[in-house]
Amino acid sequence: xxxxxxxxxxxxxxxxxxxxxxxxxxxxxxxxxxxxxxxxxxxxxxxxxxxxxxxxxxxxxxxxxxxxxxxxxxxxxxxxxxxxxxxxxxxxxxxxxxxxxxxxxxxxxxxxxxxxxxxxxxxxxxxxxxxxxxxxxxxxxxxxxxxxxxxxxxxxxxxxxxxxxxxxxxxxxxxxxxxxxxxxxxxxxxxxxxxxxxxxxxxxxxxxxxxxxxxxxxxxxxxxxxxxxxxxxxxxxxxxxxxxxxxxxxxxxxxxxxxxxxxxxxxxxxxxxxxxxxxxxxxxxxxxxxxxxxxxxxxxxxxxxxxxxxxxxxxxxxxxxxxxxxxxxxxxxxxxxxxxxxxxxxxxxxxxxxxxxxxxxxxxxxxxx
Amino acid sequence: xxxxxxxxxxxxxxxxxxxxxxxxxxxxxxxxxxxxxxxxxxxxxxxxxxxxxxxxxxxxxxxxxxxxxxxxxxxxxxxxxxxxxxxxxxxxxxxxxxxxxxxxxxxxxxxxxxxxxxxxxxxxxxxxxxxxxxxxxxxxxxxxxxxxxxxxxxxxxxxxxxxxxxxxxxxxxxxxxxxxxxxxxxxxxxxxxxxxxxxxxxxxxxxxxxxxxxxxxxxxxxxxxxxxxxxxxxxxxxxxxxxxxxxxxxxxxxxxxxxxxxxxxxxxxxxxxxxxxxxx
Numbered sequence: 025x026x027x028x029x030x031x032x033x034x035x036x037x038x039x040x041x042x043x044x045x046x047x048x049x050x051x052x053x054x055x056x057x058x059x060x061x062x063x064x065x066x067x068x069x070x071x072x073x074x075x076x077x078x079x080x081x082x083x084x085x086x087x088x089x090x091x092x093x094x095x096x097x098x099x100x101x102x103x104x105x106x107x108x109x110x111x112x113x114x115x116x117x118x119x120x121x122x123x124x125x126x127x128x129x130x131x132x133x134x135x136x137x138x139x140x141x142x143x144x145x146x147x148x149x150x151x152x153x154x155x156x157x158x159x160x161x162x163x164x165x166x167x168x169x170x171x172x173x174x175x176x177x178x179x180x181x182x183x184x185x186x187x188x189x190x191x192x193x194x195x196x197x198x199x200x201x202x203x204x205x206x207x208x209x210x211x212x213x214x215x216x217x218x219x220x221x222x223x224x225x226x227x228x229x230x231x232x233x234x235x236x237x238x239x240x241x242x243x244x245x246x247x248x249x250x251x252x253x254x255x256x257x258x259x260x261x262x263x264x265x266x267x268x269x270x271x272x273x274x275x276x277x278x279x280x281x282x283x284x285x286x287x288x289x290x291x292x293x294x295x296x297x298x299x300x301x302x303x304x305x306x307x308x309x310x311x312x313x314x315x316x317x318x319x320x321x322x323x324x325x326x327x328x329x330x331x332x333x334x335x336x337x338x339x340x341x342x343x344x345x346x347x348x349x350x351x352x353x354x355x356x357x358x359x360x361x362x363x364x365x366x367x368x369x370x371x372x373x374x375x376x377x378x379x380x381x382x383x384x385x386x387x388x389x390x391x392x393x
Numbered sequence: 394x395x396x397x398x399x400x401x402x403x404x405x406x407x408x409x410x411x412x413x414x415x416x417x418x419x420x421x422x423x424x425x426x427x428x429x430x431x432x433x434x435x436x437x438x439x440x441x442x443x444x445x446x447x448x449x450x451x452x453x454x455x456x457x458x459x460x461x462x463x464x465x466x467x468x469x470x471x472x473x474x475x476x477x478x479x480x481x482x483x484x485x486x487x488x489x490x491x492x493x494x495x496x497x498x499x500x501x502x503x504x505x506x507x508x509x510x511x512x513x514x515x516x517x518x519x520x521x522x523x524x525x526x527x528x529x530x531x532x533x534x535x536x537x538x539x540x541x542x543x544x545x546x547x548x549x550x551x552x553x554x555x556x557x558x559x560x561x562x563x564x565x566x567x568x569x570x571x572x573x574x575x576x577x578x579x580x581x582x583x584x585x586x587x588x589x590x591x592x593x594x595x596x597x598x599x600x601x602x603x604x605x606x607x608x609x610x611x612x613x614x615x616x617x618x619x620x621x622x623x624x625x626x627x628x629x630x631x632x633x634x635x636x637x638x639x640x641x642x643x644x645x646x647x648x649x650x651x652x653x654x655x656x657x658x659x660x661x662x663x664x665x666x667x668x669x670x671x672x673x
Binding site: 098111124173174 | 564568569571572573574578582583587
């Protein structure tokens with residue numbers, strides 16, 4: 025099912041929750057809306073679900089203009105942040121709700137409803153909980169109930185509003201993979217709202233990074249990491265050290281941070297350099313200006329080191345063992361400059377410099393992720 | 394009390410003083426007068442008391458009281474639910490004003506609300522001449538009594554529901570909408586079941602007050618014996634005519650009706666609590 029969002033605007037009082045958002049989804053795609061709270065991602069989801077209406081712009085789902093189409097006629101599955109299960113209904117009744125409220129001529133007979141509920145509960149792997157009430161099951165189980173209830177109306181578009189927020193870290197990882205699997209198996213088109221970049225990167229085909237009611241970049245997780253469009257995106261995606269600097273005469277002055285100056289074709293002015301940990305080499309050196317602040321084994325031979333240069337913290341990779349307090353030297357292998365005028369440059373040290381270690385894409389994820 | 398944390402552990406003497414004071418107040422303010430009513434009614438034995446209740450005017454007063462309650466309570470139950478639903482599940486201009494208006498009957502003296510109806514519908518009132526022309530009786534008749542009672546008892550249902558519905562929020566309603574439910578289905582299957590115990594409790598309180606209302610009803614009634622006298626008014630008339638046994642007998646009956654309502658409410662709360670306990 026295609027989703028087409030054109031130039032949406034939604035204002036609450038004086039503030040714009042959505043400010044000219046456009047987005048297009050291919051059938052079968054899994055897109056994550058990623059952004060800090062207040063960036064408009066939940067508002068966008070609510071507009072798609074028909075729970076909120078835009079002041080401007082157009083939403084088309086499967087080619088049909090959704091202007092004036094209420095939520096109940098959209099056939100869009102929604103999993104809410106707090107699940108919003110019907111507290112006075114059993115798990116089975118919750119799942120059956122969408123079928124029971126159908127108009128008489130489209131409502132399946134009771135036996136069929138029962139069968140479908142059983143099927144759905146098996147699909148979400150909680151058939152034994154059918155008779156329980158929402159407050160008698162765990163958070164992870166509630167999430168599965170919410171998913172089964174949303175899937176009961178056979179939606180082709182599934183909207184997930186921070187659905188994993190209430191789960192503990194271990195369960196969350198497993199449920200993420202399982203939900204993505206379900207999406208593939210059922211041929212759904214899904215939109216996930218999240219503020220967790222790891223979650224977005226792991227689950228989505230494409231990620232829309234939102235800031236202040238706009239989509240600042242919509243791209244594959246790889247592209248977002250490799251070529252972030254703005255400093256905001258670079259800062260939001262994965263871990264990075266952010267170094268504010270000045271460019272004078274085509275040279276970026278980095279000596280303040282204990283790094284070599286970099287020549288590049290950006291005009292004079294303020295800029296920011298983003299360095300991913302794997303783009304930074306840390307080497308033991310008795311004469312180095314930097315001190316090792318903390319050490320974390322990476323499990324792949326190297327260690328992750330947070331170094332301190334005159335109060336600036338820079339994170340990088342070290343091939344040999346270092347201890348806290350050791351003196352060291354820092355070298356940047358590559359990085360991304362964002363100039364104050366909005367342009368950006370990808371930079372990497374010339375030949376002869378060590379190649380960037382390709383550690384995990386999202387370094388905070390476990391190797392199994 | 395032993396389960397309470399150190400922060401809640403007040404000195405024993407303070408606890409006992411507070412408990413004793415509360416019990417003493419309850420006895421003096423609530424129980425003694427109630428006991429006095431029953432004692433006075435039975436001062437000359439059962440027979441005069443029963444005779445006073447079975448007297449024609451008294452029976453008319455009982456019938457009228459039950460009739461007025463039977464009309465106003467359902468009206469207020471529906472009105473209260475509608476008002477609570479509107480102010481908690483929707484945003485509209487004037488929402489805050491409506492919440493304040495719902496409380497108006499609590500803050501205005503019932504006598505004033507009665508007078509307003511006389512001013513509106515009485516023979517000398519704004520609509521009086523028109524009503525007379527069309528032969529419609531409101532003041533000094535049953536419609537007036539119902540109107541006054543509805544006004545005075547309106548807040549009970551709405552006030553019980555609004556805090557609960559506010560706390561429950563709109564999430565479940567929104568979920569129901571995305572699942573294809575229309576407004577009526579959402580109300581019937583989601584909103585109403587979530588508040589049913591609070592609703593019943595509000596209805597019972599409303600009923601207790603509807604049967605006992607005096608001030609507003611007194612103004613619009615006209616005190617026509619056997620026709621527009623409700624039980625509280627009948628009690629007053631008998632008392633003013635020095636028929637103490639009769640007055641207290643009818644008062645006892647009225648008090649019994651109120652107690653019965655309270656008992657029903659308490660039972661409901663136990664039932665509701667048990668259900669919630671089951672679910673937890």
